[in-house]
Amino acid sequence: MARSKEFEESVVLDKAMRLFWEQGYEKTSMTDLVNHMGIHRKSLYDTFGDKHTLFLKSVDLYDHKISSALAAGVKRSKTATEALQFIFLSLIHGEESPASGCFIVNSTVELAARDKDMNHRSTEMFANTEKLIKDIMVWxxxxxxxxxxxxxxxxxEYLHNVSIGLRGMAKTSMTKEKLLRIAMLSMDLILR
Known part of the structure; x- marks a missing residue:
């Protein structure tokens, strides 16, 4: 008779996501993952597959969290200007771990040139964000x-490029005030 899992899959996946986000794919070892997730190595392999598959599931989890939060914030906005401000402020203030930057941007820079799965995911995720911004622009x-x-x-396209730059700069010791100035200038350039 098979043993039942002694962990909540979504909880340990979130732990893996946070470790990959903090350390990056290459620096994170299977031992790091086992220790951080608090599960046995066999359970990790049985549930999530290999390190690469676990990483991709972590990227998907992060994308789902961020995309859902952005879409909900835009939906609550009363004007397009408010929706765009929400996106920029979320990028600067809203991430759970701003010192780590954006997990998607970090992973794209680290892996997309040599990992077709990450390249495909990042291209798709960036296109979805750009579509969200385009819908705001049309509105x-x-x-x-x-x-x-x-x-x-x-x-x-322009504003998405600015947002990626902001997410990259958020990983540095750049002040939030500077990031806000950049975001607000970008907003000023499109306002009538």
């Missing part, structure tokens, strides 16, 4: 909040 242009000098897709 703002229709309501007369944002410039129509550029189409919504071009503005979304």
């Amino acid at each position: 703002g242009q229709q309501e007369g909040e944002f410039t129509t000098e550029y189409n919504a897709e071009v503005l979304a």
Whole structure:
């Protein structure tokens, strides 16, 4: 008779995500994962597969958490300007571990050039974020909040690039005040 699991899968996956987020893929060993997750090595392999599969599941978990939070915040916004401010402020203040930067950006920089699975995921995740921003741009242009000098897709590409830069800079000792200035200047450039 098979033994039942002595751990909650979502809880230990969250622990793995946080360790990968803090240390990166290459630096994190299976021993680190076993110790940090608090489960036996065999249970880790039986439940999550190998290190690479566990890492990809961790990336997916992070993306789901961040995407859900951003979509919910945008949905609650009364104006497109408020929705865009929410996104920028979330990137600067809202991450659970701002000193670690963005797990997706970190993982993309570390692995995407040589890991087709991470490259595919990051491309898809970035496209989804860009679409969210594009929808905000369309909303703002229709309501007369944002410039129509550029189409919504071009503005979304620009603002997404700014957001990735902010997430990368958040990993440094850069002050939040500086990050906010950059975000607010970007907002000023698109307001009518």
